[in-house]
Amino acid sequence: MEQTVAHLTTLLHTLASTDNEQRAAAEEVLSKEYLEKKPDLALSGLIHILRNNPDVPLRSFAAVLFRRLALQPVSVPAADGTKSHTSALFMIQETTRRGCLAELLGALAAEPVVTVRKKLCDCISEVAKALLNKNVAWPELTPAVLQCVRAAEPEYRESAFRILGSVPKLLMPNDVLDMVTVGPIFESGLAESEVLAVRITALNAAVFFLIEAGPDTKAASFSGLMVQMLNVLPALLGAGNEEGLTEAFTALIELAANQPKLFRPVLPQILSFALSIIGNAQLESTTRHSCLELLLTIVDEAPAMVRKLTPDFPSKVIPICLNMMAQLEDDESWHTASSIEEQEDENDEDYVIGEQAMDRIARKLGAVVTTPVAFSIIPQMLAAQEWQQRHAALMAISAIGEGCHKVLNKDLGKVVNMVTPFTQDPHPRVRHAACNCIGQMATDFAPSLQKKFHKHVIPALMACMDDVANPRVQAHGAAALVNFCEEVERTDLAPYLEALFGKLVTLASSPKIYLQEQAITTMATVADAAEDAFVQYYPAVMPALLQILSTPNSKELRLLRGKAMECATLIAMAVKKPVFQNHAQLFLEALARIQNEVTDPDDPQVSYLMHAWARLCTVLAADFVPYLPIVMPPLLTAAQIKPEVALLDVDDSDEDYSPEDGWQQAMIDGQRLCIRTSLLDEKCSAIEMVMCYARHLGTGFKPYVPQVMEILIPNLLFYYHDGVRHAAMRAIPPVLAAAQDEPTAVLPLWSVAFDKIAKLLPQELDVEMAYNVVAGLTEVIQLLGEQALNDQQAATLMRVLNVVLKEYYDRVKAREEQRQDEDFDPDQEEAIEDEAALENMVITEVAKLIQTLLKVYGTHALPLVDQLMDSVVVFLNESDEDLILLAVSVFDDLAEYTGPALATYMGVFGERIVQLLASPLPSVRQSVAYGVGIAATKGGPAVHPLCLAAVPRLVEMVRAPKARDDDNVVATENAVAALARILRSDVLPVDQRDEALAFFVMSMPVVFDEEEAVVTTTFLLDLVESAHPAVGARLEHTVDALLEVLYQGTLDDDQQLQQRALADVKTLLAGMPQDKQTAIWNALPADKRSVLKERGFF
Structure with missing residues (x-):
C-alpha cells in the first residue's frame, strides 16, 4: 500500500x-x-x-x-x-x-x-x-x-x-x-x-x-x-453579509420553483422584507436582483395565491420595477457601435431585470391587476424631463403588452396615440425605445394593430428610418416594420409600398453593415406581405441582391450575404415562378458557389443557405429536382449532428462552455451537464428542410427516402432538443409519401418507425410531441391504407391509445382538483383552460385517428375500437366537454363508416346519446345531432328507435329561445339537418311525418354549416319539386329561406345545387300573384336585395 x-x-x-x-x-x-x-x-x-x-x-x-x-x-x-x-x-x-x-x-x-x-x-x-x-x-x-x-x-x-x-x-x-x-x-x-x-x-x-x-407537502405542516x-x-x-443573503435567496428561489405553496403562511412577510431589499439602492445589485427573483418565482408558480394573499403586490412592486428600468446611462458607444451585437443589453443590468420583471408580472398576475397600476405611473414617466424616464415607460408598455392584452386591446387606440409621438422624441434612445414598443405591440396585438392603426404606425416608423444621424434608430424602425408586416393585410400595406421601398433601398446602401442587413431583412418581409404587388419593384431589387451574393466571402459580410439569400428567396416566393424564372439559374448557381465556399461550421450562411434552398424548392417545384444532389449532402450531414456534451464536476471551470458560445447547463446529481444547443438548432432546421423537399417534390424525392428515414427514426428520441423530435415526427409522413408507389420499399421503413413510435407515445410528456405522433399515425394510415398496420401493430396501437386516453382522463381530473384549490380564482381558470386547450389538440387528433381507422378498415376495425370502449363509456358519462366530445365522435364515426354494425353499440350509446341532445354545451349538442342524423341514414332499422327517441329533443333544440345565437346556431343547424335525414329515412311513423315535415320547413334555412346546408337545402328542394303540402302551406317562408341561402353564398361551392335552388325560387315566385311577389321582394332588407342583384340572381 x-x-x-x-x-x-x-x-x-x-x-x-x-x-x-x-x-x-x-x-x-x-x-x-x-x-x-x-x-x-x-x-x-x-x-x-x-x-x-x-x-x-x-x-x-x-x-x-x-x-x-x-x-x-x-x-x-x-x-x-x-x-x-x-x-x-x-x-x-x-x-x-x-x-x-x-x-x-x-x-x-x-x-x-x-x-x-x-x-x-x-x-x-x-x-x-x-x-x-x-x-x-x-x-x-x-x-x-x-x-x-x-x-x-x-x-x-x-x-x-x-x-x-x-x-x-x-x-x-x-x-x-x-x-x-x-x-x-x-x-x-x-x-x-x-x-x-x-x-x-x-x-x-x-x-x-x-x-x-x-x-x-402541506404548507401548514411546515x-x-x-x-x-x-x-x-x-x-x-443586519450583519451586512450580502453574499450570504444572495445565497439564501437563491436557495429559496429553488424552493419556490418546486413548492410555492409552502410560502403561503408567510407570503405577506416575505413581500414586506423583499420590498426593503429591492428598493434599497445601497445594496449590491446581485442582492436586490436575487430578492426580486424570489418574488417573481412565487408569482410564476402560484399567481392565484399572490393575488389572493398579497393584493397590494402590483402596487408595491411595479413602481420599483419601473424605477429600475430608468437606471440607464447614455453610453457613447451605443451611438457609434459598428455592430449592434457589440451593444446587446447586459442581462444583469437594473433596467433589463426590471423589464423582465414587468413582463412576468403582467403575464402571471394578469391584466386586471397589472394595467391600472402600470398606467397610473407610465403617463407621468412619459411626461418627465429625464429621457431615461420616457425610455423606461415605453419599454414597460412593450414588456406588459402580451400579459395585459385583454385590457389594453380595448383601448389600443389610446396606447398607439400614447406611443407613436415618441418616434419624434428629442433623444435618440427614446426614439429607439418607441420603435421597440411599436414592434412588440405589432406582435402582441396583431392583427388589430395592423388593421386599425396602419395609418399611425407605418408613417411613424418610416420617419425613424430617415434619422440619418442615428443609424441605430433607423435600423430599429426598419426592424419594427418586420413585426408589423408579418401580420399586415396586403391591401393595407399597398399605399405605403412605394415610399417604403425607396427608404429601404437607401438604407441598403448605408456604410453601416448592420443597417444594410436590417434593410434587406425588412425588404424580405415587406415583399412577403405584399405578394404579387411587389412585382413592380422586383427588377430593381433582384440584381442588387445577386450583386451582394457575388461579393467576396469575407467574415464581416457573411451575415449580409445570408440575409440577401433570405430576401431574394422570399421575394421569389412573393412574385412566383414566372417572374423569378429569369434570375433562377443565376441564383441557383450563386447558392451552389457559396455552399462550396462555406467551410467554417459557425458561418451564419450555413443556416441561411438551408432555408434559401428550401424556399427555392417551393417556387420551382419539379424544376428543383436536379439540384437535390447539391443540396442534400450537407443537409443530411446537418440532420445527423451529434450533440456536444460535457459533464463537469462542480469544481471544474466552465469558461469553455459559456452561453455566448451556444452552451446551456443543467445540474444533474451534483454535476453540471453542458450541452451546446446552438448546433442542435441547425440540426432541427435541416430536418425541417428535408420535410419541405419531400412535401414539394413528391416522387422526385424518392431516391433519398431510405437514407432519410434512417436519420429521422433515431431522432424521435433525441431528447436534447424538443424541436428536433417534433420535426422528425412531422417529416415521416411526407417522406414516406414520396415513395408510396413502392409499398415493398415503404412498409419495412414504416414498420421500424411504428415500433419506435409505439414505445415513446405512452410515456410522452411533451404535449406537442404527442400531438405530432398521433397526427403522424393518422397521416400514414391515410397514406398507406389497409397495408399501414399488420395485426400485431394494430393490437399495439390500441394498447398505446388506451394508455393515452387514461393519462388524458387523469389530467382532466387533476385540473378539476386544481379548481378546488384554496387560492383558485378566475385568472387561474384561464391558465387551466389554456393547458386544457393544448392537451385537447392531442385528444382531438386521437379522435381523428379512430375515425381514420374506421374509414380505412370499416367493420374490420371494430375489434380494435372495442378495445377502447371501456374508456369511451367512462368519457360518455363525464361532464368535461372534451371527454364527452371524444366519446360522441366515436359514435358519429361508427355510424358513418360501419353502418348497420352501429346497432351492436346501442347498449353503450343509446340512452346517453338522446340525453346529450339537451347538453348545456353547444359543441356536444352539435356533434350528437350530427351523429343521430348519420345513424338514421346509415344505421339501418335497428337504430331507428334511437332516432325516433331523439326527435323530440331535436325539436327542442331548434325551438330553444337562443337557438340561433352565435354560440348555438351551428348546433341548431345540425339538429335541423338531423331531422332532414330522419325524415328522408322513413324513421317516423306516418301519423307523425306531416307535423315533422312542417316543422322542418319552418326551421329552414341552414346557412352557417355548409355541409349541413347542402343536406337540408337538397331535402327542401325535393319537397318543393314534389309539390309537398308541407311546402305548399308555407310558400312565403320557403321562398324566404331559399333567398337567404342564396344571399349568404352558402352554396357557392356547389353551383349545381345553387342553380337548382335559384330555379325553384323563381318557379315558386312565378306561381304567386304579382303583388305577392312584389311584397316578398320589398320585404327584404335593402342590402339583401342589392347583393342578390349583384350576384346575378335577380
Whole structure:
C-alpha cells in the first residue's frame, strides 16, 4: 500500500500541473493502470492520502479525485456480448468499500481544515446518493452526520447541513417523514448564534429537504420551519453579509420553483422584507436582483395565491420595477457601435431585470391587476424631463403588452396615440425605445394593430428610418416594420409600398453593415406581405441582391450575404415562378458557389443557405429536382449532428462552455451537464428542410427516402432538443409519401418507425410531441391504407391509445382538483383552460385517428375500437366537454363508416346519446345531432328507435329561445339537418311525418354549416319539386329561406345545387300573384336585395 500511496501522491501532484502533456499522461495512468486494473488499490490509496497526508491541497484533491474515480461510469462486458454500466464503487470488494466508507466518516469526524471538509462533504454526499440509488445500505452515515449537528465546532455543524442539503433522504428513512425528529435538527442550525455560515447551510439543507418531501407537502405542516428559515434573512442583512443573503435567496428561489405553496403562511412577510431589499439602492445589485427573483418565482408558480394573499403586490412592486428600468446611462458607444451585437443589453443590468420583471408580472398576475397600476405611473414617466424616464415607460408598455392584452386591446387606440409621438422624441434612445414598443405591440396585438392603426404606425416608423444621424434608430424602425408586416393585410400595406421601398433601398446602401442587413431583412418581409404587388419593384431589387451574393466571402459580410439569400428567396416566393424564372439559374448557381465556399461550421450562411434552398424548392417545384444532389449532402450531414456534451464536476471551470458560445447547463446529481444547443438548432432546421423537399417534390424525392428515414427514426428520441423530435415526427409522413408507389420499399421503413413510435407515445410528456405522433399515425394510415398496420401493430396501437386516453382522463381530473384549490380564482381558470386547450389538440387528433381507422378498415376495425370502449363509456358519462366530445365522435364515426354494425353499440350509446341532445354545451349538442342524423341514414332499422327517441329533443333544440345565437346556431343547424335525414329515412311513423315535415320547413334555412346546408337545402328542394303540402302551406317562408341561402353564398361551392335552388325560387315566385311577389321582394332588407342583384340572381 505504501508504494501505491507514494505513486498516487506523485500522480496527484502531476494532475495539478499546468503542463498539459504531463497532466494528460497522469490521467492516462490513473485510468488505465489503476481504475481499470486496480480499482481497490486506487480508491484505498486515495482515502489514505485524504486521511493522512499533511499537505492540505493534496488532501482536498484526494477527496475530489476519490469521488470522481469511485463514481465514474464504467462499461462491463457480459457473457452474452452486451454491456452493463456500473462504477468503481460497486466493482471493488465489499471489504474495500466498507473500509473506504468508514474512513470517509473518520475524516468527517477529524478533518480540521474547512476547505478540505467542504470537498469531503461533497464526496460523502455523492457516494451516499450512489449507494441509495443502488439500495446499498450505509447505516453509519446518518448517525455520523447527526453527531456533527451536535458538535461544538461550527465548521462541523456546517458540514452536517452541507451533507443533509445534498442528501435530504437521510432524514426520511424508508421515505417516512417524521417532523418530530427532523424539526429540532433544522431548528438548531437555523437558530445558530455563533456563525452565520451555519445558518445559511442549514437554510439550504431545509430547502432541499422540503423539496424532497414532495408536492403533497402541506404548507401548514411546515409553517414553523418556514418561519425559522426566513428569520435567517434579516440576520444576514443586519450583519451586512450580502453574499450570504444572495445565497439564501437563491436557495429559496429553488424552493419556490418546486413548492410555492409552502410560502403561503408567510407570503405577506416575505413581500414586506423583499420590498426593503429591492428598493434599497445601497445594496449590491446581485442582492436586490436575487430578492426580486424570489418574488417573481412565487408569482410564476402560484399567481392565484399572490393575488389572493398579497393584493397590494402590483402596487408595491411595479413602481420599483419601473424605477429600475430608468437606471440607464447614455453610453457613447451605443451611438457609434459598428455592430449592434457589440451593444446587446447586459442581462444583469437594473433596467433589463426590471423589464423582465414587468413582463412576468403582467403575464402571471394578469391584466386586471397589472394595467391600472402600470398606467397610473407610465403617463407621468412619459411626461418627465429625464429621457431615461420616457425610455423606461415605453419599454414597460412593450414588456406588459402580451400579459395585459385583454385590457389594453380595448383601448389600443389610446396606447398607439400614447406611443407613436415618441418616434419624434428629442433623444435618440427614446426614439429607439418607441420603435421597440411599436414592434412588440405589432406582435402582441396583431392583427388589430395592423388593421386599425396602419395609418399611425407605418408613417411613424418610416420617419425613424430617415434619422440619418442615428443609424441605430433607423435600423430599429426598419426592424419594427418586420413585426408589423408579418401580420399586415396586403391591401393595407399597398399605399405605403412605394415610399417604403425607396427608404429601404437607401438604407441598403448605408456604410453601416448592420443597417444594410436590417434593410434587406425588412425588404424580405415587406415583399412577403405584399405578394404579387411587389412585382413592380422586383427588377430593381433582384440584381442588387445577386450583386451582394457575388461579393467576396469575407467574415464581416457573411451575415449580409445570408440575409440577401433570405430576401431574394422570399421575394421569389412573393412574385412566383414566372417572374423569378429569369434570375433562377443565376441564383441557383450563386447558392451552389457559396455552399462550396462555406467551410467554417459557425458561418451564419450555413443556416441561411438551408432555408434559401428550401424556399427555392417551393417556387420551382419539379424544376428543383436536379439540384437535390447539391443540396442534400450537407443537409443530411446537418440532420445527423451529434450533440456536444460535457459533464463537469462542480469544481471544474466552465469558461469553455459559456452561453455566448451556444452552451446551456443543467445540474444533474451534483454535476453540471453542458450541452451546446446552438448546433442542435441547425440540426432541427435541416430536418425541417428535408420535410419541405419531400412535401414539394413528391416522387422526385424518392431516391433519398431510405437514407432519410434512417436519420429521422433515431431522432424521435433525441431528447436534447424538443424541436428536433417534433420535426422528425412531422417529416415521416411526407417522406414516406414520396415513395408510396413502392409499398415493398415503404412498409419495412414504416414498420421500424411504428415500433419506435409505439414505445415513446405512452410515456410522452411533451404535449406537442404527442400531438405530432398521433397526427403522424393518422397521416400514414391515410397514406398507406389497409397495408399501414399488420395485426400485431394494430393490437399495439390500441394498447398505446388506451394508455393515452387514461393519462388524458387523469389530467382532466387533476385540473378539476386544481379548481378546488384554496387560492383558485378566475385568472387561474384561464391558465387551466389554456393547458386544457393544448392537451385537447392531442385528444382531438386521437379522435381523428379512430375515425381514420374506421374509414380505412370499416367493420374490420371494430375489434380494435372495442378495445377502447371501456374508456369511451367512462368519457360518455363525464361532464368535461372534451371527454364527452371524444366519446360522441366515436359514435358519429361508427355510424358513418360501419353502418348497420352501429346497432351492436346501442347498449353503450343509446340512452346517453338522446340525453346529450339537451347538453348545456353547444359543441356536444352539435356533434350528437350530427351523429343521430348519420345513424338514421346509415344505421339501418335497428337504430331507428334511437332516432325516433331523439326527435323530440331535436325539436327542442331548434325551438330553444337562443337557438340561433352565435354560440348555438351551428348546433341548431345540425339538429335541423338531423331531422332532414330522419325524415328522408322513413324513421317516423306516418301519423307523425306531416307535423315533422312542417316543422322542418319552418326551421329552414341552414346557412352557417355548409355541409349541413347542402343536406337540408337538397331535402327542401325535393319537397318543393314534389309539390309537398308541407311546402305548399308555407310558400312565403320557403321562398324566404331559399333567398337567404342564396344571399349568404352558402352554396357557392356547389353551383349545381345553387342553380337548382335559384330555379325553384323563381318557379315558386312565378306561381304567386304579382303583388305577392312584389311584397316578398320589398320585404327584404335593402342590402339583401342589392347583393342578390349583384350576384346575378335577380
